[in-house]
Amino acid sequence: MFGRFYLTGLLVVSALGLCGCAAREVVPVAMVQSGDEQLGCDALKQQIADNSAAEQGYEAKDKEVERQNVAKGIGSAIPYAGILIGATTDLSNSEQVKARALADRNEHLAYLAKQKGCAP
């Protein structure tokens, strides 16, 4: 009976290993995009504002993911079931990557606005 239990556990761990528990695909916004040079002051200002709002949202979500990961790390100490809990840990850093990318994008847009003599 115990042998079957361990063999089942082995299958679960092996399946987790095979599936890879891959990180979520993350696509950060590029610093420079085609058409940037053609943006007027109003469009630049609007994009900067939109990006700042999105950045704050991602930062808040990133903190939430970190809290969940800590809880899952503690939960992973539970014998057997802990492996399944630990396997749901999110190390994609998706929100952090997106927030930082938006900050850099805004840096570039602010540079363009300055070049165009837009009012701050």
Added chain:
Amino acid sequence: MNNTKAWTIGKFAFVAVALALLSGCATAANPGAMTVMAQAADQPFPAKLQHAMCVRTVSGGEETNPLWTSKVDNNGFKTALDGSLSGAGLLSSGSCAYPIDVNLLGLSQPIMGFDMTVTSHVNYKVYDSSGQPFLLSTIDAPYTAKMGDAFVGVERLRLANEGSIRESIQMFFDKLRASQPK
């Protein structure tokens, strides 16, 4: 197979696989393993960039917690990029005409797996001597470390981190080769 034998085999196999996938202390990425080695067949860089570049800042890196996962820190990344620039004949020995700022946006890592794919997300910002941005590039570079590369999971993850940063620097170099500095 009787129950006792199955129990023993099952127990050891379970522990071995679980340990291989999950255990071990994480170590930081090795700068030497992230450094791009110049190849004789590589396309040349624009003449203006040769011996004219330097790494001004690297931000966004994280220190490795041995009890958690392997990471890439700022100093390690800077050492790797300096070494890569030097090997490619781009690193300036005196005044730096094209400073580079690097922002490591983050590493997207798997929690476990036999084949582990890590994708690094890096912003490279190159400025010219007048301080104007000359090349701004966002590079996403995936790299997969396989079971044959390292049996222990944390070791495999470190190899994937290092490979991903190496790929990232290689892709950055490809952008530099295609650039037209003023």
